[in-house]
Amino acid sequence: MHTSTLIILLLGLMSLAYYFGRKRSLSLVGGKVRDLHSLPSYYGMQTAMWCGIPALILLALWLSFEESVVTGMVVESLPQEIQELPPERLDLVLNDVRNLSQGDIVSSTVDQTMQQAADHYTSLMGISHMALFVVALSVAILAGLWAQRTITREQRARNRVEKAINFFLLSSSTLAIFTTVGIVLSVLFESVRFFQQIPVTEFLFGLEWSPQTAIRPDQVGSSGVFGSVPLFAGTMLITLIAMIVAVPIGLMSAIYMAEYASKHFRTLAKPVLEVLAGIPTVVYGFFAALTVAPFFRDLGTDIGLTVSSESALAAGVVMGIMIIPFVSSLSDDVINAVPQAMRDGSYGLGATRSETIRNVIIPAALPGIVGGVLLAVSRAIGETMIVVMAAGLSANLTANPLEAVTTVTVQIVTLLVGDQEFDSAKTLAAFALALVLFVITLALNMIALHIVRKYREQYE
């Protein structure tokens, strides 16, 4: 008897409840809908909610406490000496019991007591499921029946349903917000732990990044230096290159699309740009690493420049290409949002198309374009895959785009790939980097959204 069966049964009951609630409301007034306070469907929904919601809440609570209650009972039944084990050991034993009851592989040999405990566990779980089944279904039926019986013609079913819907929507958005807050807080706490080991000033202003720490005391190895400046410098360098590529091309293609292109061309070109936006970044990544970077290196050798095989230039250019559709579709939107009346006014004065674009449309759309570019910047800063593949790992502090640099996101990846201790400075550094990255992109996004919103208000 699975939980899913129960849920399906409950849903079935809810539709029955809907049907009977609706029917009762209609029979109350002899089919004259006008005499009811709300439409019959609202009475149906109200009954269905009464039928479903308490039962579902019960189900959720039951499932979240079942495990611990049952485990507690199993522990009670275990021999004294096992009960007195330290908590971690006890956990291991219990884990084995659980695995045993599900027929999985167990870490220690199976003895008599373990087998008994597992059987006990299985039977308790079975009883619990049974009970849940009975209790949930009876709650659903009783509450549904009660709701259906108490329907009166003056009952304000519509208002109640509205309230319930309101509550659902509210709880969904709260859930989303809490998840975000949870992530931010966890990053924050881990960062605080990092800063207890490494001073904030060293992290923020240190010029050297070399996170390798000795894992065991007897290992030879460096103690790790955590100056994040080279990473942020690398990130900025690549972002800058990406923007130099993406902003002019994206903006100009947006202008062409919005102002010059024929309808025919637009319907053809827009989807193509969207495809560009839909290419997974990993594809851009190996394109950058396997095609663009060698191309730049060979080009460099031809004209007598040394270009390292993993260069900021290659990563930046490919990232720029990736961002073009982003810039162009955002700019396209703001350019299209400039009212036609502005264009008419300018054309009516004898301005040409490019004069109109330069003097009227771009100035009017500028705040929105700036906002769009800032959003694109924050996207470039957070981009990972391309730089992992094409930018390199060495934390050079350089402004030369022909050298290899590394970025914040790349370092986060390398810090967390492979085996590690969860509380070493090396691992925790990833959280600190993530925190700073998060603050930067958050600030950029907020500024950008503020600008975009302000611009919208102008024309509303």
Next chain:
Amino acid sequence: MNETSAATPGLAEETEAAAGTVQSTDDTVGEIYVDDPRMTCRNVDVYYGEKQAIFDVSLDIGKNQVISMIGPSGCGKSTFLRCLNRMNDTIDGCRVTGQIKMDEQDIYDGGLDVVPLRASVGMVFQKPNPFPKSIYDNIAYGPKIHGLSDNKEHLDSIVETSLQRAGLWEEAKDRLDQPGTGLSGGQQQRLCIARAIAVSPEVILMDEPCSALDPIATAKIEELIDELRERFTIAIVTHSMQQAARVSQRTAYFHLGKLIEVGETDQIFTSPRHKLTEDYITGRFG
């Protein structure tokens, strides 16, 4: 078939009839010619894609006159007006045939550049549409793109005279650097008129310039139109019969894309010859 009415101007007079008796919509009733035309339109048809919006309209627009165009909504007044400075070019799929001349120059001639044409045929739109720039820059925009001013002083004086002619100088002179969008609706419309006259056009087209304004602002604009008549030729589209009667010398009545009747404003409003015109101005229709 309108060829005949265009070719025989006396036709309408010959069949001089009592008010509201003409019923056929084949020919335009009344005098389409004037002695001193600034623009002449002959057999103009306009199509939006497959759909024809203007049918065979011939009309003269006299120098230093105000001609008003009236008619029920959707009858093609705006479309016809927009032919006169080729604003229809900016609409995808819009096609204009026939002949429109301005001072003997065919404005739909393939070699003609629309930039000087639009500079000499200005336009004021239904909804005030100042650019999101300062008041000064709104006015200076046209003169700048046409290179009308040699230096800053000259530009300043163009801005000042345009604002004065548009009757906005007193209200705006202390806030020239503030955005034009911050003015009231009526002030914005006068700003748009000032913007149009700053490039010294010969003809000004106005498409329902007062429909978004209150009676006081409307009165100001009407006064302004009357003054502007001395220097400019004006064609105005309006839904207000009173406005047409107050500001214009000639009136043209459009119906379903056809020019039904045209004549002296007094005559149109006191003794319309066409049945449709009479119905419209007496409020039985439209």
